[in-house]
Amino acid sequence: MNSIISYYTTRFGELWDKSLGDLANEAFEGVLQNAALQKENIDAIFVGNMLAGVVEDRLLLSAFLAQLFDTNVPIYRVEGACASGGLAFQMANHYLRSNKNSTVLVLGVEKMTDVSGPEITKALATAASFDEQVAGLTFPGVYALIAQYYLNKYGYTESNLAAISVKNHIHATYNKEAHFRRSVTIDNVLESSYIAYPLKVLDSSPISDGAAALILTNRSDLIKKSKSAHILASETATDTISLSKREAIDTLKATVISGKKAFSYAGISQKEINLMEVHDCFTIAEILALEDLGFWEKGQGGHMAKDMVTHRDSGNNLIVNTSGGLKAAGHPVGGTGVKQIGEVYLQLTQQAGARQVKQHNFGLAHNVGGSGGVAVVTILGV
Amino acid sequence: MSNPVAIWRNKEHVKKILNRYGVIVSWTSIKIAPPAFQEEAPYLVVLVKLDDDEMVYGQLSGLSIENIFIGQRVKSVLRRSGKVGDEDVINYSFKFVPVR
Numbered sequence: 175m176n177s178i179i180s181y182y183t184t185r186f187g188e189l190w191d192k193s194l195g196d197l198a199n200e201a202f203e204g205v206l207q208n209a210a211l212q213k214e215n216i217d218a219i220f221v222g223n224m225l226a227g228v229v230e231d232r233l234l235l236s237a238f239l240a241q242l243f244d245t246n247v248p249i250y251r252v253e254g255a256c257a258s259g260g261l262a263f264q265m266a267n268h269y270l271r272s273n274k275n276s277t278v279l280v281l282g283v284e285k286m287t288d289v290s291g292p293e294i295t296k297a298l299a300t301a302a303s304f305d306e307q308v309a310g311l312t313f314p315g316v317y318a319l320i321a322q323y324y325l326n327k328y329g330y331t332e333s334n335l336a337a338i339s340v341k342n343h344i345h346a347t348y349n350k351e352a353h354f355r356r357s358v359t360i361d362n363v364l365e366s367s368y369i370a371y372p373l374k375v376l377d378s379s380p381i382s383d384g385a386a387a388l389i390l391t392n393r394s395d396l397i398k399k400s401k402s403a404h405i406l407a408s409e410t411a412t413d414t415i416s417l418s419k420r421e422a423i424d425t426l427k428a429t430v431i432s433g434k435k436a437f438s439y440a441g442i443s444q445k446e447i448n449l450m451e452v453h454d455c456f457t458i459a460e461i462l463a464l465e466d467l468g469f470w471e472k473g474q475g476g477h478m479a480k481d482m483v484t485h486r487d488s489g490n491n492l493i494v495n496t497s498g499g500l501k502a503a504g505h506p507v508g509g510t511g512v513k514q515i516g517e518v519y520l521q522l523t524q525q526a527g528a529r530q531v532k533q534h535n536f537g538l539a540h541n542v543g544g545s546g547g548v549a550v551v552t553i554l555g556v
Numbered sequence: 557m558s559n560p561v562a563i564w565r566n567k568e569h570v571k572k573i574l575n576r577y578g579v580i581v582s583w584t585s586i587k588i589a590p591p592a593f594q595e596e597a598p599y600l601v602v603l604v605k606l607d608d609d610e611m612v613y614g615q616l617s618g619l620s621i622e623n624i625f626i627g628q629r630v631k632s633v634l635r636r637s638g639k640v641g642d643e644d645v646i647n648y649s650f651k652f653v654p655v656r
Contacts, residue, residue, distance in 0.1 A: 310586060310590070323582040
């Protein structure tokens with residue numbers, strides 16, 4: 175069975191002294207070192223990256239990284255906006271299904287802070303549809319439309335959303351690689367300035383630099399000698415790029431489909447998942463994720479969020495975003511999907527240090543691209 | 557969108573949406589805007605369900621964050637859109653205005 179045997183992440187944050195290459199190289203060397211492997215043991219590399227072509231005028235990442243890593247193995251660059259990392263992992267898993275006795279490296283990397291706020295806003299908006307861009311909608315703006323619709327339909331307020339941010343910031347205080355290692359209050363969130371009404375600065379994941387890497391293998395000798403987690407499923411689905419063309423405003427169909435496929439492939443149910451990293455690019459997104467993955471009834475998420483039922487200290491059997499999520503751990507877009515799976519791997523193999531939650535057998539990672547045009551759901555087990 | 561050809565191509569879509577009625581399904585006020593719209597921020601963007609059930613986005617004039625609401629009836633009208641780019645082409649698109 176395909177398994178993860180190693181993980182490494184750089185710090186996430188405004189890393190002005192690190193270039194895209196520096197971040198990629200640190201993650202590449204770190205994950206090999208953690209696995210006690212050499213680069214000669216790697217048969218292929220899958221790279222998740224969204225923005226290098228837009229903000230750095232840098233494409234053909236495969237050759238750029240081949241030079242950096244001094245290798246000639248196949249390198250596949252995968253782009254799925256904020257789901258680039260998860261999608262790279264999903265493709266690496268498929269590669270291993272087709273190639274016996276192989277070991278591959280998955281790298282997610284993004285350099286975002288070399289350009290101004292309006293420039294990165296424009297770059298991220300390339301993952302919005304043409305009609306969204308022409309209307310002056312930003313990426314937060316599209317999620318704001320979803321949030322406004324959801325709050326109005328189910329009778330919630332902005333404080334229901336704010337609770338997600340508070341919980342994830344607390345979780346990030348235990349994560350030394352997180353972009354923000356400080357807690358915030360509901361009032362802090364509500365008093366932060368609006369980006370796109372009703373979403374505020376503290377409802378939103380930050381602009382982060384960072385890289386994360388995993389090593390996947392189906393070689394039984396490597397699996398036996400490593401702290402390993404099995405890949406029970408990694409499934410993806412797509413939907414319209416424009417929110418306006420979807421069947422429902424408050425459901426991400428790509429999440430629903432990829433989640434159902436992943437649970438079916440893994441042969442387990444939601445009740446058996448005790449640990450998840452979900453895509454909380456904005457607070458509303460974590461609520462939708464729990465609903466669309468089948469953990470909460472549609473429309474109940476606002477209540478559940480306010481009660482912080484997935485907090486690490488809740489005593490409940492489902493803890494969400496132990497890393498701090500995108501919101502507080504940071505969101506280097508290509509790196510996020512890899513970090514999410516890495517966090518679940520660390521937790522399941524009891525390597526999460528200060529943020530370790532109690533021992534569990536199954537964990538899930540959920541990564542979304544655009545406003546729901548792509549989703550990847552991965553289930554790991556030990 | 558500053559490319560004159562892309563603006564010209566988009567006119568067919570703009571023509572189809574002009575002078576149509578619908579209701580606001582959701583709305584937002586964009587405060588942090590992309591470069592082409594920075595001078596207009598904050599501005600309202602609405603998701604509108606037209607009377608034939610087609611869903612479209614557009615900016616909204618004539619209401620503010622204090623009096624806009626989901627369910628408000630609106631009509632599409634021709635308006636200037638975004639700032640004039642390097643090509644000196646003025647982009648006209650549709651915006652929505654409230655219908656009393």
